[in-house]
Amino acid sequence: MDLHNKRVLVxxxxxxxxxxxxxxxxxxxxxxxxxxxxxRAEELQPALDALRGLPIEYVLGEHxxxxxxxxxxxxxxxxxxxESQWLALAREHNIPVEMEMSLFxxxxxxxxxxxxxITGTKGKTTTTLMTGAMLQRANPKTVIAGNLRVSALELLxxxxxxxxxxxxxxxxxxxxxxxxxxSPHLAAITNIFPDHLNRYRDLDDYAQAKHVIFRxxxxxxxxxxxFDNRILTRLPRAxxxxxxxxxxxxxxxGAYRDGDWLMWRWEGATHNIARVxxxxxxxxxxxxxxxxxxxxxxxxxxxxxxxxxxxxEFGGVPHxxxxxxxxxxxxxxxxxxxxxxxxxxxxIETFAPMxxxxxxxAGGADKSLDFAELARVxxxxxxxxxxxxxxxxxxxARALEQVGGAALIVGRFDDFERAVRTSREIARAGEIxxxxxxxxxxxxxxxxxxRGELFKxxxxxxx
Numbered sequence: 001m002d003l004h005n006k007r008v009l010v011x012x013x014x015x016x017x018x019x020x021x022x023x024x025x026x027x028x029x030x031x032x033x034x035x036x037x038x039x040r041a042e043e044l045q046p047a048l049d050a051l052r053g054l055p056i057e058y059v060l061g062e063h064x065x066x067x068x069x070x071x072x073x074x075x076x077x078x079x080x081x082x083e084s085q086w087l088a089l090a091r092e093h094n095i096p097v098e099m100e101m102s103l104f105x106x107x108x109x110x111x112x113x114x115x116x117x118i119t120g121t122k123g124k125t126t127t128t129l130m131t132g133a134m135l136q137r138a139n140p141k142t143v144i145a146g147n148l149r150v151s152a153l154e155l156l157x158x159x160x161x162x163x164x165x166x167x168x169x170x171x172x173x174x175x176x177x178x179x180x181x182x183s184p185h186l187a188a189i190t191n192i193f194p195d196h197l198n199r200y201r202d203l204d205d206y207a208q209a210k211h212v213i214f215r216x217x218x219x220x221x222x223x224x225x226x227f228d229n230r231i232l233t234r235l236p237r238a239x240x241x242x243x244x245x246x247x248x249x250x251x252x253x254g255a256y257r258d259g260d261w262l263m264w265r266w267e268g269a270t271h272n273i274a275r276v277x278x279x280x281x282x283x284x285x286x287x288x289x290x291x292x293x294x295x296x297x298x299x300x301x302x303x304x305x306x307x308x309x310x311x312x313e314f315g316g317v318p319h320x321x322x323x324x325x326x327x328x329x330x331x332x333x334x335x336x337x338x339x340x341x342x343x344x345x346x347x348i349e350t351f352a353p354m355x356x357x358x359x360x361x362a363g364g365a366d367k368s369l370d371f372a373e374l375a376r377v378x379x380x381x382x383x384x385x386x387x388x389x390x391x392x393x394x395x396x397a398r399a400l401e402q403v404g405g406a407a408l409i410v411g412r413f414d415d416f417e418r419a420v421r422t423s424r425e426i427a428r429a430g431e432i433x434x435x436x437x438x439x440x441x442x443x444x445x446x447x448x449x450x451r452g453e454l455f456k457x458x459x460x461x462x463x
Contacts, residue, residue, distance in 0.1 A: 001073060001096070003026060003029040003030060003031040004029065004030035005030060005031070005032065006031050006032065006072040006073055007031075007032050007070060007071050007073075008026050008031040008032065008033050008034070008071065008072065008073045008074075008075060009034050009035075009036060009067055009068060009071040009073070009074045009075070010022055010026070010033060010034070010035045010036070010075050010077070011036060011068075011074050011075065011076045011077060011080055011086065011087075012076065012077025012079055012080045013035050013037040013039070013047050013077070014037070014077050015039075015043070015044065015046070015446050015447055016149045016447065017047070017149045017150060017151065018077070018078070018100060018149070018150070019035070019047065019077050020050050020051060020151070021100075021150065021152075021153060021154045022075055022103075022151055022153060023035055023051055023054070023056055024050075024051060024151070024154065025151060025153040025154050026075070027054050027055065027056065031073075032055075033054075033055070033056045033057070034056070034057040034058075034059065034067055034071070035056055035057070035058050035059070035060075036058075036059040036060070036062075036063050036064070037059075037060055038060075038061065038062065038063065039060065039061070040060055040061045041060050041061075043446070044060065063086055065089065068086055068089050068090050068095065069089070069093055069095070071090075072095075073095075073096050073097075073098065074087075074090050074095060074096070074097045074098070075097075075098055075099065075100065075103070076097055076098070076099050077099075078099060078100075078170060078172035078173045078175070078176075079172065081199060082175055098176070099175065099176035100151065100152060100153055100173075101152065101167070101169065101173050101174075101177065102176040102177065102179070102180055103153060104145075104152040104153050104156070105177075105182065106180075107153075107156055108156075108159060108165060109159065109161040110161055112177075112182045112183060112185060113185045114159075114161070114163070114164070114165050114185070115165050115167055115184035115185060115186070116131060116135070116164060116165065116166045116167065116184060116185070116186040116187075116188075116296055116300060117146075117167045117169050117183070117184030117186070117187045117188070117213050118131065118146075118166070118167065118168055118169065118187075118189075118292075119168075119169045119171065119174060119187075119188070119189055119210050119213050120188075120189050120190030120191050120192065120210070121190075121191055121192050121193040121194075121195045121340065121342060121343075122190060122191055122193065122340075122342060122343050122346060123190040123285055123286075123288065123289040123292075124147070124168050124169075124170075124190055125147070125148065125168055125317050125320065125337070126286065126289045126316070126317050126320060127188065127190050127289045127292050128144060128146065128148070128166055128167070128168035129144065129314070130289060130290060130293035130311070130314055131166050131292075131293040131296045131297055132144035132166040133310040133313070133314055134293060134294070134297035134302050134306050134307050134310040134311075135164045135166060135297060135300060135302060135306075136310075137302070137305075137306040137309060137310055138297075138301065138302045138303065138306045139162070139164055141158070141159075141160070141162070141163045141164075142163065142164045142165075142166060143155050143158055143159055143163055143164070143165050143166070144166045144167075144168075145165070145166075145167055145168075146166075146167035146168035146169050146173065147168040147169060147170045148168055149449070152167070164300060167184070169213060171196065171200075171206065171209035171210055172199075172209075174209060174210070174212040174213055175209065175212070177212055177216065178212060181216045182216050183212065183214050183215055183216040183217045183221070183240075184214075184217075184221075185217075185221050185222070186221070186222050186223075186224075186296055186299055186300060187213045187214045187217065187221070187222070187223045187224070188213075188223065188224035188225070188292050188295070188296055189210055189213060189214075189223070189224075189225055189226070189232055189235075190226060190229075190288065190289060190292055191226050191231075191232065191288070192207050192210055192229060192231040192232060193231075193340065193342035194206070194340065194341075194342065194369055194370065195339075195342070195369065196367055197367060197368035197369055198366065198368040199367075203231075207231055207235065211235050211236060214238050214239075214240060215236070216239075217238060217239050217240035218239060218240065219239060219240065219241075220240070221239070221240030221241070222241050222242075222299050223238050223240050223241070223242055223243070224243045224244075224245060224254075224255075224292050224295045224296055224299070225242060225243070225244055225245070226244075226245050226246070226288055226291075226292060227244040227245065227246040227249070227251070227254075228245075228246050243255075243295050243299065245288070245291040245292050246291070247284060247287045247288050247291060250263075251265060252265065253265055253266060253267075254266075254295060255273070255291040255292070255294050255298075256291065257276065257287060257291070260276050260277055261273070261274075261276070262274050262275075262276065262287070262290060262291060262294060262311070264295070264298055264304070264307075273294050273304065273307055273311065274290075274307070274308045274311045274312060278312050279311060279312070279314075280312075280313075280314060280315050280316065281314065281315070281316045281321075282321075282350050282351075282354070283321065283346065283347075283349070284346075284349070284350075285346045285350070290311055293311075294307050294311070297310075318334075318452070319334055319335070319336045319337045319448070319452040320335060320338075321333060321334075321335050321350060321351075322334040322335070322452075322456075324456050324459045324460065325460060327424075327459075327462055328429060329429030329430055329431075330428070330430075330432070330433060331355070331431075331433070332432075332433045332435075332455075332459045333351065333433065333434045333435065333436075334435050334452050334455050334456055334459075335347045335434060335436035336436075336437065336448045336449070336451045336452030336455060337448050337449075337452070338436040338437060338438060339364075339367070339438070339439060339440050339441070339448055340367065340438060341369055341370070341371055341373065341374040343436070343438070344360075344362060344374055344436040344437070344438035345373065345374055347434060347436040348360070348377055348378070348381050348382065348434070348436070349377075349381075351432050351434060352381040352382075354432075355430065355431055355432040356428065356429075356430035356431050357382075357383035357384075357428065357431040357432075358382045358383060358432050358433075358434050359382075359383060359384045359385075359386065359426060359427045359431060359432070359433045359434065360378065360382045360384070360385045360386070360434050360436065361386045361388065361419060361420070361423060361433065361434065361435045361436070361437070361455075362385060362386075362387060362388070362396065362436060362439065363387040363388040363389065363390055363392065363393040363396050363412070363437060363438075363439055364388050364390035364392060364438075364439030364440055364441055364442075364443065364444065365390045365391050365392060365439055365440035365441060365442040365443050366390070366392035366395065366439065366440070367392070367439070367440055369438075370399075371392075371395060371396050371400075371438065372399050372402075372403075374399070374438055375396075375399035375402065375403045375405060376403050378400065378408065379400070379403050379404060379405040379408070382408060383408070383431070384408055384410050384426055385400065385405070385408045385409050385410065386409075386410050386411060386413065386419050386422055387409060387411070387412040387413070388412075388413055388416065388419060388439075389412055389413065389414040389444065390440075390442075390443045390444065391443065392439045392440075393412060396438070396439070397409060397412075410422060410426060414444065416445075416454060416455075416458070417454075417458050420433075420435075420455060420458045420459065420462075421458070421462070424462050433459075435451075435452070437451070
């Protein structure tokens with residue numbers, strides 16, 4: 001669709017920057033843009049400030065039927081549920097609905113054939129940035145976009161037919177590909193664990209949403225899957241070629257760990273990639289991420305030197321097991337993007353062996369997830385728990401009580417600064433204060449990134 005002078009409705013501006021970028025890009029295409037969002041202006045102020053001066057009409061705090069019925073095109077924010085009554089209204093009246101990712105891929109010089117797409121419950125941001133770092137060594141024009149708080153559409157001007165495009169894709173963003181029956185040429189799923197069950201019927205429904213990343217591949221495409229994640233071994237058969245990774249066993253083909261070495265075995269040749277001891281990021285999960293990234297880079301055509309250099313230099317991602325500072329022998333770790341129990345489990349398993357004890361800051365908004373396994377691990381490996389108030393916190397506290405962990409709970413806080421300062425008071429030299437909430441941030445914070453930035457600010461001010 002030529003967007004010039006078309007009436008385009010942006011359905012959901014959001015607070016992560018994507019909707020803001022979409023609106024700005026649409027204006028540049030000459031579209032007549034209206035933005036509608038249930039949030040009020042004060043909740044969306046940063047995005048509104050960024051768009052100030054552009055010819056955009058805003059309908060905030062409500063949705064109106066006429067805005068949907070009068071649109072030539074609706075661009076849906078990934079946070080809008082697929083079951084939305086407003087999307088049903090649009091379908092009834094044959095009004096096209098797109099998402100940023102479908103608009104973006106359709107405008108790439110080579111479409112989905114140009115895309116390296118990465119999804120998963122945990123590790124997709126780290127794996128995306130690792131993969132991008134490897135490809136940037138081979139081709140400096142490499143573009144990294146997707147679920148990274150930046151609009152992919154605004155990067156189109158930087159992309160030609162030879163530019164590798166590495167996309168982090170959430171399960172919600174993948175919904176953009178279903179109507180068009182497209183999947184990336186190179187795809188990967190890092191893992192699947194229970195998450196977002198407030199948006200999906202059950203774990204199978206969530207897994208099927210992830211499966212879209214390779215559902216529509218062709219025989220000359222590739223999908224990289226983690227053999228150590230059992231759910232991935234049970235997904236429907238791929239049309240493209242499956243490439244496995246494993247941190248626990250040698251493989252006949254694929255990327256795997258062998259002692260202190262990461263290995264790549266492909267089409268009869270075996271390469272040492274890099275030593276595990278050379279990686280700058282701790283944790284078994286980061287070894288798994290490195291294997292997936294390496295497989296994608298090799299399949300694209302990167303050299304062993306490009307892959308090894310990127311792995312040795314990659315220092316991690318903000319808000320993901322990020323060391324903020326050390327004070328009086330206590331390390332403060334920001335893992336705010338751990339918004340599901342599986343992610344907090346990974347953080348505890350990473351840091352418990354390197355600390356005398358862990359003071360865990362957790363709790364928040366509910367995503368219909370189970371805390372039983374996390375509670376069992378907390379009782380074994382955490383010395384104290386500081387809970388943040390939220391719709392999931394009662395369930396979290398009950399899970400701890402059921403496994404004899406009630407005494408670990410230091411308190412429940414609706415004041416984040418008090419919670420962090422309490423961790424300072426009780427933490428001992430050699431211990432770690434770990435912000436790894438296992439819950440969404442909504443209620444106390446606009447999003448998990450605000451939670452992480454506030455944590456870092458408070459910790460840096462501690463005396």
